[in-house]
Amino acid sequence: MKKLVGAAILGQSGGPTSVINASAAGVFLEALNHPEITRVYGARHGIRGILNEEFYDINLEDKKELGLLKTTPSSEIGSVRYKMKPLEQDDSEYQRLLEVFKKYNIRYFFYNGGNDSMDTCNKVSKFFKDSGYECRCIGVPKTIDNDLCVTDHCPGYASAAKYVATTLMELTKDANVYDTPMITVVEVMGRNAGWLTAASYLAAYKGAGPDLIYLPEETFDMNVFFQEVEQVLAKRNGKCLICISEGVKDKDGKYIPEIFQELEKDSFGHSQLGGSATILANELKKKFGTKVRGIEFSLMQRSAQHLASKVDVNEAFNAGKQAVKAALSGKTDYMVGFAREYDANGKYKCNYVLIPLEQVANGEKKVPLEWIKPDHSGLTAEYVNYALPLIQGDCKAPLEDGLPRFAKLKKILVDKL
Amino acid sequence: MKKLVGAAILGQSGGPTSVINASAAGVFLEALNHPEITRVYGARHGIRGILNEEFYDINLEDKKELGLLKTTPSSEIGSVRYKMKPLEQDDSEYQRLLEVFKKYNIRYFFYNGGNDSMDTCNKVSKFFKDSGYECRCIGVPKTIDNDLCVTDHCPGYASAAKYVATTLMELTKDANVYDTPMITVVEVMGRNAGWLTAASYLAAYKGAGPDLIYLPEETFDMNVFFQEVEQVLAKRNGKCLICISEGVKDKDGKYIPEIFQELEKDSFGHSQLGGSATILANELKKKFGTKVRGIEFSLMQRSAQHLASKVDVNEAFNAGKQAVKAALSGKTDYMVGFAREYDANGKYKCNYVLIPLEQVANGEKKVPLEWIKPDHSGLTAEYVNYALPLIQGDCKAPLEDGLPRFAKLKKILVDKL
Numbered sequence: 094m095k096k097l098v099g100a101a102i103l104g105q106s107g108g109p110t111s112v113i114n115a116s117a118a119g120v121f122l123e124a125l126n127h128p129e130i131t132r133v134y135g136a137r138h139g140i141r142g143i144l145n146e147e148f149y150d151i152n153l154e155d156k157k158e159l160g161l162l163k164t165t166p167s168s169e170i171g172s173v174r175y176k177m178k179p180l181e182q183d184d185s186e187y188q189r190l191l192e193v194f195k196k197y198n199i200r201y202f203f204y205n206g207g208n209d210s211m212d213t214c215n216k217v218s219k220f221f222k223d224s225g226y227e228c229r230c231i232g233v234p235k236t237i238d239n240d241l242c243v244t245d246h247c248p249g250y251a252s253a254a255k256y257v258a259t260t261l262m263e264l265t266k267d268a269n270v271y272d273t274p275m276i277t278v279v280e281v282m283g284r285n286a287g288w289l290t291a292a293s294y295l296a297a298y299k300g301a302g303p304d305l306i307y308l309p310e311e312t313f314d315m316n317v318f319f320q321e322v323e324q325v326l327a328k329r330n331g332k333c334l335i336c337i338s339e340g341v342k343d344k345d346g347k348y349i350p351e352i353f354q355e356l357e358k359d360s361f362g363h364s365q366l367g368g369s370a371t372i373l374a375n376e377l378k379k380k381f382g383t384k385v386r387g388i389e390f391s392l393m394q395r396s397a398q399h400l401a402s403k404v405d406v407n408e409a410f411n412a413g414k415q416a417v418k419a420a421l422s423g424k425t426d427y428m429v430g431f432a433r434e435y436d437a438n439g440k441y442k443c444n445y446v447l448i449p450l451e452q453v454a455n456g457e458k459k460v461p462l463e464w465i466k467p468d469h470s471g472l473t474a475e476y477v478n479y480a481l482p483l484i485q486g487d488c489k490a491p492l493e494d495g496l497p498r499f500a501k502l503k504k505i506l507v508d509k510l
Numbered sequence: 511m512k513k514l515v516g517a518a519i520l521g522q523s524g525g526p527t528s529v530i531n532a533s534a535a536g537v538f539l540e541a542l543n544h545p546e547i548t549r550v551y552g553a554r555h556g557i558r559g560i561l562n563e564e565f566y567d568i569n570l571e572d573k574k575e576l577g578l579l580k581t582t583p584s585s586e587i588g589s590v591r592y593k594m595k596p597l598e599q600d601d602s603e604y605q606r607l608l609e610v611f612k613k614y615n616i617r618y619f620f621y622n623g624g625n626d627s628m629d630t631c632n633k634v635s636k637f638f639k640d641s642g643y644e645c646r647c648i649g650v651p652k653t654i655d656n657d658l659c660v661t662d663h664c665p666g667y668a669s670a671a672k673y674v675a676t677t678l679m680e681l682t683k684d685a686n687v688y689d690t691p692m693i694t695v696v697e698v699m700g701r702n703a704g705w706l707t708a709a710s711y712l713a714a715y716k717g718a719g720p721d722l723i724y725l726p727e728e729t730f731d732m733n734v735f736f737q738e739v740e741q742v743l744a745k746r747n748g749k750c751l752i753c754i755s756e757g758v759k760d761k762d763g764k765y766i767p768e769i770f771q772e773l774e775k776d777s778f779g780h781s782q783l784g785g786s787a788t789i790l791a792n793e794l795k796k797k798f799g800t801k802v803r804g805i806e807f808s809l810m811q812r813s814a815q816h817l818a819s820k821v822d823v824n825e826a827f828n829a830g831k832q833a834v835k836a837a838l839s840g841k842t843d844y845m846v847g848f849a850r851e852y853d854a855n856g857k858y859k860c861n862y863v864l865i866p867l868e869q870v871a872n873g874e875k876k877v878p879l880e881w882i883k884p885d886h887s888g889l890t891a892e893y894v895n896y897a898l899p900l901i902q903g904d905c906k907a908p909l910e911d912g913l914p915r916f917a918k919l920k921k922i923l924v925d926k927l
Binding site for chain 1: 525526554555558582583584585586588589590591672675676677679680681683684685686687688689694712713716717718788803805806808809810812813814815816817819898901902903904909910911912913914916918
């Protein structure tokens with residue numbers, strides 16, 4: 094196979110996770126090792142940084158600091174929520190990308206994100222191919238939602254799941270500290286897939302978790318909800334801990350906050366969610382007259398690096414490395430995916446595989462309905478067996494003054510040509 | 511000194527912390543070691559458990575599980591928010607306590623809580639003395655608010671502070687992930703004292719923290735607030751991260767939510783707070799038209815055992831042990847307090863001291879005004895020097911299946927006599 098000589102660029106897109114920097118570390122450290130990659134760039138705020146010719150020069154960074162990216166939450170080079178115009182409608186942004194790639198002789202394009210980002214990567218890849226520009230495009234998965242197709246799971250999910258399960262175990266202890274009635278509603282991220290909310294069941298599985306769990310895979314019915322809460326209150330002396338996905342919808346397809354307020358739309362056309370916990374807590378207070386508390390895990394669930402799963406950090410890092418290796422071996426238009434294997438002792442092992450981008454782009458993998466207990470008391474053993482291997486081990490930033498020491502990059506922008 | 515032979519009881523009161531069980535472990539494990547303590551009880555839900563003759567028999571517990579209490583958040587025996595009627599108005603509850611103590615020959619009373627609880631402990635102690643009933647009463651401090659007088663600091667504070675600082679470092683990374691304008695308002699607990707909100711400055715001190723910090727020690731002025739936010743937005747490209755105490759009040763003594771809603775009162779006559787972050791975020795959105803997010807640390811800040819400070823856990827545990835030792839040595843009507851010392855190498859050391867309960871009861875220690883920077887950009891070096899030694903080291907529960915293994919007590923109630 095012919096060696097392709099040129100620069101490499103990594104862009105990150107969508108909501109960050111605790112381990113998206115770990116994938117960046119994997120891409121950067123691997124790319125810096127190969128002479129055919131003449132320069133390594135980090136796009137400032139994803140595709141927009143490429144359109145604007147704003148790249149950080151990763152060759153100028155200290156390798157120790159790049160290593161610390163493994164345990165630094167969010168995205169140091171910056172992410173973006175930006176949907177390129179459909180190619181058939183307007184190719185100007187694609188032409189601009191091609192121009193920039195040619196100008197800097199960028200021959201390796203790594204795009205790290207969720208299903209929208211895999212779609213972008215796929216389109217860019219096809220456009221380059223049709224234009225006769227040789228560039229190897231590899232997607233690196235990322236999403237706390239765990240909703241990418243084909244791959245067994247996604248980097249970022251396990252650490253967020255570990256946050257949700259651990260925090261719910263702690264909150265369950267707190268919610269039982271008094272002998273007085275109390276309903277607690279906890280809201281977890283997840284627009285259409287309930288994987289992250291499902292992780293709350295791991296707390297219940299360990300003996301200290303929510304009584305009721307609602308995923309967006311099932312239609313949310315307020316009357317059923319009230320009945321189920323009432324049953325728990327009767328059994329548990331007026332106490333009930335509920336975990337609900339921000340994405341649950343009623344039979345008319347309406348999110349809980351939609352009943353109460355006009356929703357804004359983000360630039361991908363998704364609704365901006367949040368607030369369900371408070372709204373439901375207030376409704377429960379009216380109904381049962383008991384003390385209530387609504388809790389949102391908000392941005393903490395995707396940035397709590399201090400609770401990152403070691404398995405997740407290592408897999409995210411390796412996904413970055415594997416992307417570079419795949420590109421160097423001549424592959425293009427794939428996403429690095431994970432395939433699960435168990436060894437003879439039943440020990441979990443992750444195999445890195447290549448999945449055609451078009452199989453991943455814009456698809457959504459949901460929690461199987463048969464894994465959801467119909468009485469909303471939780472998930473089946475299948476889910477527990479699926480999730481537990483992923484949340485093993487800790488991998489947090491080293492402490493300095495008792496607080497995390499995150500990576501400190503120089504972030505020197507490349508001079509525009 | 512005459513040996514006092516009889517049972518010991520521990521009660522816990524007020525809001526829990528990550529380390530209140532560590533103090534319980536200290537009391538229980540120390541008390542079980544001394545033959546003059548004939549039985550060790552844990553009052554179910556504090557003073558109310560004593561009034562109802564509901565005690566757990568700690569002698570029946572596994573010592574390994576009692577040891578695991580050190581790393582189990584909240585209160586396993588249960589806490590209570592219960593204010594006894596003033597003695598001079600109605601002594602019936604005090605008489606009832608005396609009756610119960612006599613019936614079970616309880617001669618050692620340990621009460622673990624904040625300033626309200628130290629007041630209760632003090633009153634009970636005085637009533638027993640006046641009634642000629644020999645019982646040694648020792649308070650064990652506890653409060654994430656860090657507002658007890660005389661003692662240098664309080665068990666529970668450092669772990670909550672470590673949660674606040676660590677989480678704000680992570681949120682700061684998240685809040686800067688996009689290049690679009692965004693105001694984030696984070697609300698931290700603290701009714702009258704801003705110690706916990708002050709901990710958010712430790713994140714800024716480490717290079718990733720809030721731009722503006724508002725403590726309840728200073729009068730909150732909405733106009734000044736808007737001006738200061740505007741200045742940050744101008745400097746930081748439309749971004750601003752604000753940390754605010756739930757207890758900030760305007761010049762009329764009104765909390766932020768009071769301007770918008772009727773407040774309920776809890777049984778100590780304090781207002782039930784919360785919601786300031788969302789309210790301020792909405793006001794800022796109206797004012798600056800930018801994207802906003804309100805985040806409440808809610809119950810997580812007091813129950814995040816996985817981020818507990820090792821210094822705090824050990825001090826909380828030792829406070830419990832010291833309380834038992836003090837009582838056995840004949841002391842009564844004291845609270846165990848902490849005095850800070852630095853060795854010749856400047857290394858922090860905690861000395862355990864006894865403080866008369868009446869010096870602590872109902873008093874409140876606030877953040878010195880001279881430690882607060884007038885432009886609300888944070889705290890002075892005095893605060894950093896005060897706080898950093900307290901948040902050192904990690905001490906979290908052992909992992910089982912990747913999740914915390916908390917103490918599992920049998921919790922066998924003593925048969926009523």
